Amino acid sequence: MIISKLKEAIICFKAGRVTLPYPFKPHDPAENFRGRVTVDAEKCIGCAGCAEVCPSRCIIVTDPSPDKRVIEFFLERCTYCARCAEVCPEDAVTATQEFETATNDTQDMHIKVELFMSTCRRCGRCYEPPTPLDRPMETGMRPPAGGNGNGEG
Ligand code: SF4
């Protein structure tokens, strides 16, 4: 009994230090570490691919009006799998190296992207314009409903 414990102690001492001094010293994650995701709203085309693959269903896509799409990330449920970043066709989602996400306010873990979309003339649903040239013509530069684009109703 005592001998086996002594053997265990020798093995442990031989191993040297195996823990990190974090949080007393900063810890740099490994190169491919998957931390908190960020979204570049300028790149997002509203395809909803990220929401389709999210295993924890924490990406919600809504169309509050025919030409507006809202993509919301509720990252308090995120499992850091980075599937959203993997499938995003525009590389709009990035899995950063940030891992210190503890917070008292869940709003800190929310990301909201609002996009103006083209709408199908037949079914009225949102879609991404077919070419980059169509995009400024058909999306964000459209006047608000009931307005003429000059801020006049
Ligand atoms: S990292 Fe995974 S769980 Fe988190 S938002 Fe992306 S797909 Fe969802």
Ligand code: SF4
């Ligand atoms: S973040 Fe990427 S995958 Fe998600 S809706 Fe935008 S373009 Fe599509």
